[in-house]
Amino acid sequence: MLWRAILGRFGISLVTLWVVSILIFIGTNLLPGDVAQIILGQMATPESTAALRAKLGLDKPPIQQYLVWLQNVAMGDLGISKAGLGAGLGTPIVEMLGPRVYNTARLTLLVAGIAIPVSLFLGLIAAMHPGTRLDRSITFATLNLISVPDFLVATALVLIFAVGLGWLPSIVFLRGDETGWVLIKTLAMPILTLVILVSSQIIRMTRATVLNVMSSPYIEMAILKGVPRKRIILRHALFNAVGPIVNVIALNLAWLVGGVVVVEQIFSYPGLAKLMIEAVLMRDMPLVQACAMIFCATYIVLIFIADIASILSNPRLRHPK
Amino acid sequence: MSESQQETGPSTQFEELPDAPPKRKIRLSWPGKIGVSVLIFWAIIVAIGPMIAPYHEADILDEELFIVPGSDEMYPDTDFQPPSKIVLLGSDYLGRDTLSRILFGARTTIGISFLATLLAYLIGVTLGIAAAVGSKALDMSLSRVNDALLSIPSIMFALVLIAALDSPGIFWLIIIAGFIYAASVFRIARSLGQEVIVSDFVEAAKVRGEGLWWIITREVLPNIAMPLATDFGLRFVWVILFISSLSFLGLGVQPPMSDWGSMVKENLSGLVYGSVAPLMPALAIATLTISVNMIVDDISAATGGKLAKRMIS
Numbered sequence: 001m002l003w004r005a006i007l008g009r010f011g012i013s014l015v016t017l018w019v020v021s022i023l024i025f026i027g028t029n030l031l032p033g034d035v036a037q038i039i040l041g042q043m044a045t046p047e048s049t050a051a052l053r054a055k056l057g058l059d060k061p062p063i064q065q066y067l068v069w070l071q072n073v074a075m076g077d078l079g080i081s082k083a084g085l086g087a088g089l090g091t092p093i094v095e096m097l098g099p100r101v102y103n104t105a106r107l108t109l110l111v112a113g114i115a116i117p118v119s120l121f122l123g124l125i126a127a128m129h130p131g132t133r134l135d136r137s138i139t140f141a142t143l144n145l146i147s148v149p150d151f152l153v154a155t156a157l158v159l160i161f162a163v164g165l166g167w168l169p170s171i172v173f174l175r176g177d178e179t180g181w182v183l184i185k186t187l188a189m190p191i192l193t194l195v196i197l198v199s200s201q202i203i204r205m206t207r208a209t210v211l212n213v214m215s216s217p218y219i220e221m222a223i224l225k226g227v228p229r230k231r232i233i234l235r236h237a238l239f240n241a242v243g244p245i246v247n248v249i250a251l252n253l254a255w256l257v258g259g260v261v262v263v264e265q266i267f268s269y270p271g272l273a274k275l276m277i278e279a280v281l282m283r284d285m286p287l288v289q290a291c292a293m294i295f296c297a298t299y300i301v302l303i304f305i306a307d308i309a310s311i312l313s314n315p316r317l318r319h320p321k
Numbered sequence: 322m323s324e325s326q327q328e329t330g331p332s333t334q335f336e337e338l339p340d341a342p343p344k345r346k347i348r349l350s351w352p353g354k355i356g357v358s359v360l361i362f363w364a365i366i367v368a369i370g371p372m373i374a375p376y377h378e379a380d381i382l383d384e385e386l387f388i389v390p391g392s393d394e395m396y397p398d399t400d401f402q403p404p405s406k407i408v409l410l411g412s413d414y415l416g417r418d419t420l421s422r423i424l425f426g427a428r429t430t431i432g433i434s435f436l437a438t439l440l441a442y443l444i445g446v447t448l449g450i451a452a453a454v455g456s457k458a459l460d461m462s463l464s465r466v467n468d469a470l471l472s473i474p475s476i477m478f479a480l481v482l483i484a485a486l487d488s489p490g491i492f493w494l495i496i497i498a499g500f501i502y503a504a505s506v507f508r509i510a511r512s513l514g515q516e517v518i519v520s521d522f523v524e525a526a527k528v529r530g531e532g533l534w535w536i537i538t539r540e541v542l543p544n545i546a547m548p549l550a551t552d553f554g555l556r557f558v559w560v561i562l563f564i565s566s567l568s569f570l571g572l573g574v575q576p577p578m579s580d581w582g583s584m585v586k587e588n589l590s591g592l593v594y595g596s597v598a599p600l601m602p603a604l605a606i607a608t609l610t611i612s613v614n615m616i617v618d619d620i621s622a623a624t625g626g627k628l629a630k631r632m633i634s
Contacts (some may be wrong), residue, residue: 019469133351147610152603258476280484288484
């Protein structure tokens with residue numbers, strides 16, 4: 001039964017990914033103009049435009065174009081970037097993505113590794129002492145942090161640590177061979193910004209989840225029979241809150257996808273999100289498609305993990321009505 | 322005459338019922354009160370901002386203004402000046418007055434975000450209620466498409482659309498943001514509507530022989546108005562942050578118009594000199610979004626936190 005529920009979710013995720021691929025394809029083909037002409041710009045002659053159209057498969061009907069694109073993506077061929085296409089062959093997108101994906105993955109994994117334990121700790125502390133001054137200051141601070149724009153946190157940190165104290169560089173300049181202390185120093189600012197942004201979400205939701213469990217009848221029972229508060233939280237409430245909390249963490253890591261776009265741009269961190277912004281500014285459609293697909297696929301995988309976590313923690317979800 | 326009386330109908334009609342629940346009064350805590358005052362302040366600025374601004378948003382200030390009396394410096398720098406009597410919040414990278422630009426930009430940033438949120442509500446609530454009251458097939462098809470839309474991170478979706486539309490203007494920016502956020506409004510409106518539509522009083526109205534339109538406007542909408550209004554506040558905050566992020570990435574409002582997000586981006590290079598020019602517009606956004614969140618927090622605390630729970634999931 002459990003496996004059926006998980007398989008069911010997996011199927012839903014695959015269908016969603018497929019629909020998302022259609023939406024992205026439609027989105028990138030919205031412009032009524034001729035993509036070949038836009039690529040060629042000044043150099044567009046009727047012959048060269050027709051040749052490029054044939055080469056890109058633009059002379060075929062849209063559905064066929066979509067199927068060819070989908071087949072190529074499934075085979076790992078993400079197409080050719082517009083960069084240098086006018087003159088020669090263009091760069092295969094797969095080659096461009098490699099280092100960028102590595103950089104973004106490294107950044108987000110480090111952020112997750114720091115943010116998750118810190119925010120779980122703070123969220124639990126707040127939930128263990130609801131209504132106290134400590135709890136109120138944690139909720140107040142996190143409410144403020146989730147309401148401010150990502151770039152305010154980033155600029156404030158730059159003003160403090162780079163300009164004011166001069167401890168850290170204000171932009172990330174990665175040569176690729178940094179190790180140890182230098183690497184930590186280079187990555188410190190973007191990591192710190194993202195940790196602050198993600199943690200405040202996880203803290204709030206962890207607190208809400210644990211308090212929600214705390215208001216259930218069996219906890220009331222435990223209180224009435226005189227179990228100490230600490231024991232109630234650590235032995236009774238926490239185990240039942242684990243599922244929802246994993247759910248929260250997965251959802252917030254998915255949210256990192258959005259935060260990463262702004263943070264990579266502000267620190268000029270050479271990651272996938274920055275590549276995508278560059279592609280949008282240059283209207284490099286195949287590259288935009290590829291980046292969007294990677295981000296959306298990651299997002300869907302994280303949502304899938306969140307779903308599984310809630311199925312595992314709540315047996316009632318294993319038997320869909 | 323009789324029609325206008327019916328307009329004010331539902332609230333006055335039911336007040337006399339003996340077991341109608343007492344009207345809940347929402348008492349604001351002090352953060353909530355501060356939030357309301359800040360919100361009123363920005364509303365006034367939106368109305369009269371350009372009139373009280375010391376300079377025009379596009380004015381590049383004269384060097385003469387910055388000459389310190391008694392000094393020999395005839396051509397002082399005008400860009401990234403610290404706050405002073407001439408420029409209360411300092412000047413930006415071109416030597417324009419930051420305060421004036423914030424006052425002008427309030428209209429752009431708040432206006433665009435508000436219109437986009439309204440659009441999102443127009444689409445989302447209409448389709449959400451249609452899905453809640455309509456046939457099962459309609460509900461299924463709308464919900465499936467909506468699920469797919471929700472599984473694309475909003476900023477990704479916007480980037481793809483902006484790339485496709487080739488640096489769209491403000492009109493398209495509103496359409497894009499409204500369209501993207503309509504998906505989450507749809508989800509909330511649908512689930513709220515579904516709860517109401519299966520309730521006994523709707524059943525009673527159906528038995529009474531009321532039409533579908535009557536039920537939607539007299540039973541469903543009044544009952545979901547309050548939670549939707551609270552959600553409107555939260556959604557408005559997200560749209561402000563979303564539009565500002567796009568402007569910050571250089572893909573939203575384009576110069577020479579001033580908008581808070583793009584003001585941060587333009588003046589980012591000033592950070593190295595310790596200029597406050599990029600910080601001020603970001604703080605302006607923060608005061609606005611924090612105060613809306615404070616008010617929403619108060620209201621959901623007053624309604625038993627049920628709203629907040631529904632919005633998280």
